[in-house]
Amino acid sequence: MGLITFLSDFGYRDHYVAAVKARILQLAPIQPVLDITHAIEPFNIAHAVYVLGAVFSDFPAGTVHLVGVNDWGANGGSWRAARYQGHFFVTADNGLLPLLTDGGAEEVVALSALEPTASPTRDVLASAAVFLAQGHSLYELGPPAPPQYQLLNRQLRLQDHRITGHVVHVDHYGNLITNISRTAVEAVGHGRPFTIHFAREVAREILPHFQATSPGEAGCIYNSKGYLCIGINQGHASELLGLHYDSQVDIRFPATS
Incomplete structure (x- = not known):
């Protein structure tokens, strides 16, 4: 029996997470379920994509990722199950799959509710997740169907x-994660010096960690996934710099003669 991870925007104050887990245990009493987080901002697909994308590949191949974010999806109720990079995903048709996979999911099928439901994550997605975790085929869940609701990643x-x-994410500490990769910097820079421009600040180096600056000072690092991050040592960079999701960050290189 495979592992199920569970990510949602349900929060921790109410019974919604427990209700989904209870349904999973009804269907498969010994099914292992691991929580990623239930603190995704309500209906925030970009937040869910960043968190899930940062961690799903660390789990064993064959893991089923149950996503309960904005779980009614498009067109008054629409859900999908997909396979991507050896993992399975069950989610509403809300734009998450195209963003997470950059349109590259190997297989996608449509899921349907057998009867009206107040909780699609509990009544539709959890059942599909258990079915896949038990080793059944994706195509036993429904017919092939690409996501209808399309969102595109910032390029x-x-x-x-x-x-x-x-900026594609602001984390719990206020650090700003960008979509600028170390690979892109090396490919364009060819070893040239560079300056990083954000808000009214300019940084001239990549630090090993944010604590390499003095408290209250801004700095830039690459995170464990190789993406440029901006933070303030012992400070909240988003608030102090006035930068948020989708704020622009530039890296400039000197022209060579």
Whole structure:
């Protein structure tokens, strides 16, 4: 029996998470379920995509990822199950799958509710997750059907002497995670020095960690996934710098003669 992870925007104050887990245990009493988080901002697909995308590949191949975020989806109720990079995902058709997979899911099928439901995560998605965790085929759940609701990822703008990216997530500490990768910086920079421009600040180096600066000072690092992050040592960078989701960040390189 495979592992199920559970991510949602249900919060921790109410019974909603417990209700979903109770349904899973009714269907499979010894099914292992691991919580990723239930503190996704309500209906915030970008937040869910970032958190799930940062961690799903760390789980064993064959893991089923149950996503209860904005769980009614498009068109008054629409749900999907998919396979991507050896993992399975069950989620509403709300744009999450195209963003998470960058449109590259290997297989996608439609799920349907057998009767009206007040909780699609409990009544539709949890059942599908258990079915897949028990080793059944994706195509036993429903017919092939691509996601109907499409969202597109922000793309980097790469030029000879400049990279333009954006903040894609603000974490619990106020650190700003961007979509600028170390790979992109090395490919455009070719070893040249560079400056990083954000808000009214300019940084000239990548630090090993935020504590390499003095308390209250801003700095830039690469996170464990190789993406540029901006933070303030012992401070909340988003609030102090006035930067938020989708704020622009530039890396500039000197022109070579």
